[in-house]
Amino acid sequence: MIELNEVVYLYDSEKMLFNFTAEQGEFITILGPSGAGKSTLLSLIAGFVIPRSGKILLNNQDETNTAPSKRPVSMLFQDNNLFTHLTVEQNLALGLSPSLKLTPLQQQQLMLIAKRIGLEAYLSTYPTQLSGGQKQRVAIGRCLLQHRPILLLDEPFSSLDPKLKKEMFELLYQIQQEYQLTILMVTHQLDDIATSNNRCLVIVEGKIVFDGNYQQLQSHTTIAAFLGI
Numbered sequence: 001m002i003e004l005n006e007v008v009y010l011y012d013s014e015k016m017l018f019n020f021t022a023e024q025g026e027f028i029t030i031l032g033p034s035g036a037g038k039s040t041l042l043s044l045i046a047g048f049v050i051p052r053s054g055k056i057l058l059n060n061q062d063e064t065n066t067a068p069s070k071r072p073v074s075m076l077f078q079d080n081n082l083f084t085h086l087t088v089e090q091n092l093a094l095g096l097s098p099s100l101k102l103t104p105l106q107q108q109q110l111m112l113i114a115k116r117i118g119l120e121a122y123l124s125t126y127p128t129q130l131s132g133g134q135k136q137r138v139a140i141g142r143c144l145l146q147h148r149p150i151l152l153l154d155e156p157f158s159s160l161d162p163k164l165k166k167e168m169f170e171l172l173y174q175i176q177q178e179y180q181l182t183i184l185m186v187t188h189q190l191d192d193i194a195t196s197n198n199r200c201l202v203i204v205e206g207k208i209v210f211d212g213n214y215q216q217l218q219s220h221t222t223i224a225a226f227l228g229i
Ligand SMILES: Nc1ncnc2c1ncn2[C@@H]1O[C@H](COP(=O)(O)OP(=O)(O)OP(=O)(O)O)[C@@H](O)[C@H]1O
Pocket: 011, 012, 014, 032, 033, 034, 035, 036, 037, 038, 039, 040, 041
């Protein structure tokens, strides 16, 4: 569960103000023009930036000032999620132990996830030898191994071709159901959400100006026209 109460963040003279609640297991897409504050919203929830005022509750705990590593949150970016000097196995292991020293149980968990993301044959491969989709699979696998109930995705598949992107979405939806994750995903690509009818938030100039599903978004003529739907 995510709850933002009157959360204010300031960049120079730009003020952002967020209020919203996401229930456990929801998949929410975040849309809006460049510079609107989408990544800032994710950064506030992840703890990379601290609000000027307001409260951030995660699973009913006040986490407004908690360090990112202590929050029940993992985050996946568009790219650069992996350490290129580490193998796939080591990149996955980071989700379990920063020292990369795993117990036998953790090693089993790693193997299960490697299978789940279809990369058990690539454990000793380095990221530079992987395709874009495979790299994002490793990054998703590492998030799953962290066992954190909230997953934040910042344009995670936008550098992938349409077929691969579709496959990655299917994997993500399956994983979300299996692990009952709460997912917030920033995207610029409307075809990412058109088929799912998920809840969407539209952010403009640091505020949420729309909160509803994709069908409702399509019938909201002003915002739909603004987004080019
Ligand atoms: N570190 C920073 N210092 C100062 N201003 C920043 C910083 N990061 C972002 N901003 C400003 O805050 C505003 C929101 O940025 P943010 O990255 O959250 O937008 P966004 O909606 O994610 O944009 P995009 O779709 O282009 O990634 C922008 O005006 C941006 O210039």
